[in-house]
Amino acid sequence: MSKDNEILVSLRGRLVNGQFDPGQRLQPEKLRTDYGCSASTLRETLFRLSTEGLVDFQEQRGFRVPRLSRKLQHELTLMRILLEGEGACLSIRLGGVAWEARLSAAHHQLSHIEMRVGSEPPAGHILELWSNAELEFHQTLIGACDSDTLKRTHRIIYNQFRQQLITTGQKFVFIPENVEQHKAILDAALDRDEPLIRRRIHDHLARNLMQPEAMPV
Amino acid sequence: MSKDNEILVSLRGRLVNGQFDPGQRLQPEKLRTDYGCSASTLRETLFRLSTEGLVDFQEQRGFRVPRLSRKLQHELTLMRILLEGEGACLSIRLGGVAWEARLSAAHHQLSHIEMRVGSEPPAGHILELWSNAELEFHQTLIGACDSDTLKRTHRIIYNQFRQQLITTGQKFVFIPENVEQHKAILDAALDRDEPLIRRRIHDHLARNLMQPEAMPV
DNA sequence: AAAAGCAACAATCTCGAAATTTTCAAGAAT
């Protein structure tokens, strides 16, 4: 893999895992030390990430980590409901037993982690583990739909969502209700009930639509 | 505006207007002549456009104009139905009289052009004119929704759609039924009938879901 | 004749530095 691509993957990972502070400047000259490459290479990468929404770019003013924004989180949630709802319904229509199996497996993994963390909001490495498992579940959910475009769009939206939420504070990421809600989504998928899965995906994500008090932004 | 950005806008325009052949290589060294800049600058720009889906990139193999693909067109149509349906409904809820006025204006412009071209498939400059008017109408349709994310996503999808369709052959772009369909969408918007506008947007775009014979790809 | 190996060529990838623009702080003027 080209250096360029390695850096892209690594930086994207750091961004979605909240390893930079919101609003922090991302200067090619500074980041060089982390990757041992030239500033131009990093500039290239940062431009790519800016098109994905993970980095803010302003002409002649450089790159920054996006700031936290309630409105953006709201918008991203709406998009997730839309894309995952549609993708899940398409998957129900097109997916076979193999898909059901993958989804069950993903749910099993996820619920196993959720059991372990109990009602404590996970932190650090555990948080990343849980977050990856949740991503896997939601990606598998739409995985049997035949639209690469939808999947790619969803991945971009999800990354932005995760970047926002993970830096917002871990207590908002994990909620005990998740366990039952994920189970409910799985059941609807196995029952191949499209309207029901739409509703359950909506209910599952809608909690992000109004996080009243206590949000640091 | 920085040179970088000028080139981005210009290249994007050329790509969505079908001024390159599908599958054609886009080599920084070759494109230099068009823009009088260095290859590195063009490489940067091409990377950005690849994230938008307007350019294909393969590691160590450079950039290419995406090939025509029935499947991709199908997927993009599905995404348009999803995004424009949702965006239009949100606009209906949030838009005021000013939005109705803008939409009427956009429709008036569009139908004026559609009258002029009659049933002949437009070509060359007229095609571009019509295509811009159609974009304006569809963008205004979702313009009053308060989600920048949805609008940005829609713009990216629409650009890819236009790139595919405009190079496919002009006869597929323009269809006489468009005139009535656009009118029907406008009416549903002014009536603020959400289910109806969803259905009409679907019917309007669904013609792209099955273009049976005679497609050059 | 077909396949494998090789060498010359072309394109991509990476880099560091020059040119341009912005930022910031100190001093002058109102």
Add this chain to the structure above:
DNA sequence: ATTCTTGAAAATTTCGAGATTGTTGCTTTT
């Protein structure tokens, strides 16, 4: 005291060249 200039410092933008990798056509081998 506030605003306006000025100039040095820092950051971004742009560039062309060297390093690396892929491609092409020719030769050799089986």
